Amino acid sequence: MRIVFEQNEVSFSELIKRVLQGEEITIESNGKAIAKLIPVREKRTAGIFKGKIKFDEDITEPLPENIVEEFYK
Template sequence: MNISIAEAKAKFSELIKRAEAGEEILVTRHGKVVARVVPPEGEVRKPPLLGALKGQIWISDDFDEPLEEFHEYMP
C-alpha cells in the first residue's frame, strides 16, 4: 500500500493496525517512497477467522430470564 505523508498523518492508527495484521505500507512524499511501515518480526497477530468457534459457544435457553435474586424487586 502506498500513502502520502499527509494521508499517513490523518490515518496513523489505521496504518498501525494494518501493519500489525501483516501489511507493509510505503509512505511517499511527492510520489517518492520515503519510509516503510512494516509488520513486527516474529509472530504476527492475524484477525480472528470468522466462524472459527462455531458450535463451541452456546447461550442458555433461559439467558433472558431474570435471575432468581431479582424476583423480590420485580412486580
C-alpha cells in the first residue's frame, strides 16, 4: 500500500492493523518514498538444528527441500 503523507488518507491505527496483517506500507511525500512501515520478522534461532542433521564427509548432493525450508522459518 502507498499513502501520501500530505493527504493524511488513513489513520495510524488503520496502518498498524494492516502491518499486523503482513502488509508493507510506503509513505510518500512530494512524489518520493520517505518511509516504510513493515512487519517485524522473528529472528531465526541459531543452533535450531544442532544434533539433528549429520553430514557425511563426502557430501555432494544438495539438502532435501524440506530441510532447506527449515532454515528460512
